Amino acid sequence: MRRWLPFPVLTVGLLALWLLLSGSMAPGTIILGGALAIGAAQALTALDPPKTRFRRPRAALRLALVVLAEVVRSNNAVARIILRPGARHRRSGFVRIPLDMRAPYGLAALACIITATPGTIWVEYDSADNTMLLHVLDLIDEEEWVRIIKNRYETRLMEIFE
Structure with missing residues (x-):
């Protein structure tokens, strides 16, 4: 699952932002937003961000x-x-x-x-x-x-x- 969806929180956040900005919950909007969110999360793996932990x-x-x-x-x-x-x-x-x-x-x-x-x-x-x-x-x-x-x-x- 982590290989297919390396940053699940980011992916969900990007999809939610896409839906808020588009102002539509049409199936096409959801599919396009989901594809873009997954693609953006996959592209982020190429940057290899350093691991961190949100402590407090x-x-x-x-x-x-x-x-x-x-x-x-x-x-x-x-x-x-x-x-x-x-x-x-x-x-x-x-x-x-x-x-x-x-x-x-x-x-x-x-x-x-x-x-x-x-x-x-x-x-x-x-x-x-x-x-x-x-x-x-x-x-x-x-x-x-x-x-x-x-x-x-x-x-x-x-x-x-x-």
């Missing part, structure tokens, strides 16, 4: 709540910057952040979290130094950004993925 679902839920709150807070902060451009002198810049995490899925999740948060973007990852380069729209204190990334996100991701 409660920690993931807490992280999701933290990220949601941070996205809302950051949206408000960026809106204030855009709507009141002359209110305060703004300085954008880059911050290099040393990371302790090495898990590839944890790093990918960190990149998604940072890029999804308005006002910040993951620019580069240096695997030799295990550092990331972060661009911040309103950079006031570089050390504060290092603390935010390490304490708010990296420690939780390490708890989940390592």
